[in-house]
Amino acid sequence: xxxxxxxxxxxxxxxxxxxRPAARLVTLAKKFPxxxxxxxxxxxxxxxxxxxxxxxxAGPGExxxxxVSGLKAREALAALREFFEAGFP
Amino acid sequence: xxIVDCLSKNLMLLNLGAKNKIDCLMECxxxxxxNFSDLKKDEIADVLLDREKLGSTGIQDGIAIPHGKFRxxxxxxxxxxxxxxGIDFQSYDGKPTxxxxxxxxxxxxxxxHLKLLARLSRLLKNNELRxxxxxxxxxxxxxxxxxREDDKLA
Numbered sequence: 001x002x003x004x005x006x007x008x009x010x011x012x013x014x015x016x017x018x019x020r021p022a023a024r025l026v027t028l029a030k031k032f033p034x035x036x037x038x039x040x041x042x043x044x045x046x047x048x049x050x051x052x053x054x055x056x057x058a059g060p061g062e063x064x065x066x067x068v069s070g071l072k073a074r075e076a077l078a079a080l081r082e083f084f085e086a087g088f089p
Numbered sequence: 090x091x092i093v094d095c096l097s098k099n100l101m102l103l104n105l106g107a108k109n110k111i112d113c114l115m116e117c118x119x120x121x122x123x124n125f126s127d128l129k130k131d132e133i134a135d136v137l138l139d140r141e142k143l144g145s146t147g148i149q150d151g152i153a154i155p156h157g158k159f160r161x162x163x164x165x166x167x168x169x170x171x172x173x174x175g176i177d178f179q180s181y182d183g184k185p186t187x188x189x190x191x192x193x194x195x196x197x198x199x200x201x202h203l204k205l206l207a208r209l210s211r212l213l214k215n216n217e218l219r220x221x222x223x224x225x226x227x228x229x230x231x232x233x234x235x236x237r238e239d240d241k242l243a
Contacts, residue, residue, distance in 0.1 A: 016203045019154065023144050023181065050148045050181050051214055057207025059200055 004069035005077045009084040016059040021088035026050045028083055032076035037067040047080075090201060092208055093236045095167040095192075098228040099124050102170040105189075113176050114138055114155060117168050117191050127161035137191070147180030152213050154206065156192035165194045165205060169231060171223070188213070188222055212238050 011017060017025070029036045029047040036047030038056060040063070045052030047066070058064055064084075068077045083089070102120055107113035118133035136157035140146065147153040168191040175185025190209055194202050213219060218238050225231045 015199050018199075018203055019146060019156070019206060020144055026181065051150070051152070051210045054148070054206050054210035055214065057203050057210075059203050 004067045005073050006068075007066050007077055007081060009064045009066055009080060011058055011060055011062050011064065011084065012087040014060050016062070017053065017056060017064075017088075019054065022050055022053040024088060025053055025080075025083065028079055029076070032073075032079070033071040034068050034073040034076040035070045036076060036080070039065040039067070090165070090205060090208075092167065092205070092212060092239045093232065095165050095205070096169060096232060096235065097124075097166070098232065100166060100168040101228045101231060102168070103225075103228065103231070105170050105172040105176070107172070107176060108174075109176060110141065110178050111138065113170070113172070113178070113189070114141070114191075117155070117170055117189065121166075121168055121191075121193060125162070125166075128159060133157075133159070133193070141179075145179040145181070147178030147186050149180060149182040149184070150213070150216070151175065151180075151184060151187040151219060153178045153180065153186045153189050154192060154209060155189065156194065156202075156206075158194050158196050158198070160196055162193060162195045165192065165198060165201065167192055169235075173223070188219060208239075208242060211242055 038047045040056045040058050045055050107116045114137045115134050118130045121133050122128050122130035137155050140157050146155045170189040175187050178186035221234050
């Protein structure tokens with residue numbers, strides 16, 4: 001029985017989640033076998049799809065809700081947290 | 090801002106001759122320069138190519154969204170280009186790119202740029218729409234398809 005892990009991730013980067021950080025986020029997400037769902041407002045997307053991540057149109061200061069499940073979910077969520085906290089390194 | 094508000098028939102290339110990324114962006118830049126006297130072909134190409142060096146704007150599913158900021162532009166414009174053969178744009182899914190939405194934005198447009206990217210992505214997520222864009226016979230067809238789908242978005 002696996003349950004999903006959740007976290008609210010705040011965007012610290014002043015330009016928001018535009019194309020370059022979106023590409024880096026997807027590259028990071030793809031390293032993990034876990035399923036990664038990202039939601040902003042009413043839009044939920046696959047965190048491993050660049051088009052999906054861009055669909056969020058997430059600006060500076062906004063919050064993305066991550067829901068991670070499956071294999072290595074804990075590790076994946078920790079990596080996502082770190083990525084957001086560091087302002088999309 | 091709607092996608093269609095940024096498009097114009099003068100900024101559509103339905104049959105790119107280019108076979109690679111550099112030629113593709115040069116071809117796009119040339120068309121933009123012809124329509125905007127303030128912008129020079131080489132400058133446009135340089136900005137777009139510099140952006141590609143930071144990571145390809147070839148996204149997935151045959152779509153690329155090359156983009157850059159330009160002084161001298163009053164509002165964001167989008168050039169639509171199509172390659173039926175497909176171009177190796179170093180896309181993230183490794184597939185050839187057929188549909189190009191080249192975003193040219195004025196300098197100070199962070200939030201608008203994000204919203205436009207989001208809107209384009211929502212639009213292009215639709216597999217059927219992408220097929221329709223590949224099959225459209227002329228500029229009117231492209232405009233019509235995008236207008237119809239753009240109207241469906243909130």
